[in-house]
Amino acid sequence: MNFSFNLIKTDPSGARLGTAVTPHGAFSTPVFMPVGTRASVKGVTPEALREAGAEIILANTYHLYLRPGHETIAALGGLHRFMHWDGPILTDSGGFQVWSLGKLRRIDEEGVSFASHLDGARCVLTPESVVEIQEALGSDIIMPLDECTPYPSSREYAEDSMNLTHRWAQRCKKAKKNTGQALFGIVQGGMYGDLRAASAGAITGIGFDGYAIGGLSVGEDKALMHGMAEAALPHLSAASPRYLMGVGTPEDLVWGVGAGIDMFDCVMPTRNARNGTLFTTNGKLVIKNARHERDPAPVDEGCGCYTCRNYSRAYLRHLYMAGEVLSPVLNSIHNLYYYEWLMREMRSAISQDRFGQWSKAFHEGRNAGG
Amino acid sequence: MNFSFNLIKTDPSGARLGTAVTPHGAFSTPVFMPVGTRASVKGVTPEALREAGAEIILANTYHLYLRPGHETIAALGGLHRFMHWDGPILTDSGGFQVWSLGKLRRIDEEGVSFASHLDGARCVLTPESVVEIQEALGSDIIMPLDECTPYPSSREYAEDSMNLTHRWAQRCKKAKKNTGQALFGIVQGGMYGDLRAASAGAITGIGFDGYAIGGLSVGEDKALMHGMAEAALPHLSAASPRYLMGVGTPEDLVWGVGAGIDMFDCVMPTRNARNGTLFTTNGKLVIKNARHERDPAPVDEGCGCYTCRNYSRAYLRHLYMAGEVLSPVLNSIHNLYYYEWLMREMRSAISQDRFGQWSKAFHEGRNAGG
Secondary structure: OOOEEEEEEEOOOOOEEEEEEEOOEEEEEOEEEOEOOOOOOOOOOHHHHHHHOOOOEEEOHHHHHHOOOHHHHHHOOOHHHHHOOOOOEEEOOOHHHHHHOHHHEEEOOOOEEEEOOOOOOEEEEOHHHHHHHHHHHOOOEEOOOOOOOOOOOOHHHHHHHHHHHHHHHHHHHHHOOOOOOEEEEEEOOOOOHHHHHHHHHHHHHHOOOEEEEOOOOOOOOHHHHHHHHHHHHHHOOOOOOEEEOOOOOHHHHHHHHHOOOOEEEOOHHHHHHHOOEEEEOOEEEEOOOHHHOOOOOOOOOOOOOHHHHHOOHHHHHHHHHHOOOHHHHHHHHHHHHHHHHHHHHHHHHHHOOOHHHHHHHHHHHHHHHO | OOOEEEEEEEOOOOOEEEEEEEOOEEEEEOEEEOEOOOOOOOOOOHHHHHHHOOOOEEEEHHHHHHOOOHHHHHHOOOHHHHHOOOOOEEEEOOHHHHHHOHHHEEEOOOOEEEEOOOOOOEEEEOHHHHHHHHHHHOOOEEOOOOOOOOOOOOHHHHHHHHHHHHHHHHHHHHHOOOOOOEEEEEEOOOOOHHHHHHHHHHHHHHOOOEEEEOOOOOOOOHHHHHHHHHHHHHHOOOOOOEEEOOOOOHHHHHHHHHOOOOEEEOOHHHHHHHOOEEEEOOEEEEOOOHHHOOOOOOOOOOOOOHHHHHOOHHHHHHHHHHOOOHHHHHHHHHHHHHHHHHHHHHHHHHHOOOHHHHHHHHHHHHHHHO
16 A cells, blocks of 8 residues: 545644555544654553554654664564554654764765764765665655754755755655655755745655655744744645654644644653653643642543553652653653544544634643643 | 462472462462562553463562552552552562661661661661551551571571561561451571471461561572471471562472472562563573574564564564663563463463473473573
8 A cells, every 4th residue: 555645624724634544554634653763662562552542653764774773674574563563654864863963963965974873883874875774664654864954044054955955855756666655855944934935845846745844843932933834834735744843742733733734743742751741631740749649640630541540640659759660651651642632632623623712722721720 | 358278289299289369369379479569560560460470469568668658558549559450469578678778777676677778767667567567558468577587697696586587476466457468477597497497387386377488599509498498398387378488580480389389479570671681481581692683583482472472582682772661561571471371381280280290391491491
């Protein structure tokens, strides 16, 4: 089965409801993708991921390329079999991770070279090699190599960087074999609205199975992030899925869905879980707080997740304070469920043409409860 | 439901098959109890424990007394509800943990005083208080306060220590309320066979619901451990369960069952799991070894555990090398399953009067494979 996307409807507010089909099954949009950086969503089994409501997950090409290596994963039957997740997987291209290395990396026309964070070995990634690596991994959605434009950047740098990303996107498309995997394009353009619009137009012009907005959530304020995404969106094909990379908080997701974005990923639910910060319908809950010491209530009264059905805040606090392995496990299950529940709520609201009201009520509840 | 023990049969070799009934359900003996020191078997949910075959677990009074405190657990409905395990729980008395503190503890007739390993606060445990603490926890089987005799010890020290343990045992029995919880006695006597026999007789004379052999696996060699247990066993009530505390390796369990022991606990399956050492029918497997890098085989070909059904050695090695949270989770599930499988195999062999042959084949397989 090749990749396809069916836009079911657009709510009066602009929020979109859709279904994507991949070689490993379908997922509904708008969708949140839990992050399984190194072929594991930290602490959570695939069965627990499914139970939490996840339909598609993300894995990081950069990390898997370095360890255990894409060839090892290919020899073992591909990423799905390796990690025992039989649903859709999106792999990023490594561009963002390489960018995060700062001075350890060098970018030129050919691609990026960098020192491995594991052993310092010199590595090179090119548009062609990242496609090859992701083909070996066997992910369902492949991302092209891009340069994540630093923030802040001069307009000149942002424009040059954007044009490099466009040339790399063309090389990725050319390199890609007919594997049934989808290839998305990535919009860059720094924090310049006209460049964002131009990039969206150029990437759409090349033609991809879906369109991602990259280079945001890199330190800029929310208003600027929203402005940059909104500058790009009108220039992307309405018939294709739109993916805002690396975003974000529950509030970001609600804003993004309202802006017409279909796909999101973020480490926040699992990272916060490990730090003992839990998402609830009343805002964040810091589990280590002394007031939870004897609290028999679940994290969130209305939540249907495994953790809330079976454990008290008092027990979760105890596990956290004691440094027990089960602490990140149970916290991650809850936070992922919360994120997936939020997406289900939004899909339901869109299907009933009431996303605008739903979104207003969500933000008001946040202001009241938070 | 009060505690009861039904000795179903004794195999010609001396191995025993039984059933114990507790306020939280029954378990079959010989039994292995996974250790949930701080109200959590490290990394494993209660559902996964059940799936691995666990029927009863152990928790440590000393740790729970210090954090979160038995009164907190009682206020939250008891240990079972707190940790979401509705099956039988045995709690130890803290004697062994206090003994492990070395110079930080002081022992006199009244009880033990020590500095908390968490914050240095002075704490006192008496025979009466450890019963009260375990009554508050609501465990199904309570252990009395004992002195774990140091090894090596002079005969004089071992005898005095043993007599102190006997006096404490009487005080524990006297302190215990009629809660339906079982109270076991603990045999001490250091590494002196005649003291072990005398202790078994004295503790049986006081009369308990079951009998534990303590103070072993403290640094002595296997032959000495076996000799000490075997010195005590003939003097224990045959109608009651016999529990060898803190033991042991798979080989220890097979020896112990053959010697007529009914209950075991040990941190080995979970601790080794975290260190990447996995138990198999062919001996131990060190998952970090480079030879597993591309090995698509499960940890143990014939194993029916969740980990072996779904993951390769290569993936488990990757998780271990990457320090992923899922590594101790999946490894622990396998090791616990192996231990529980071993106990089922032994119960099956006893029920068919073939434990002697089974045991011989087990040891021969070890020598061949190991």
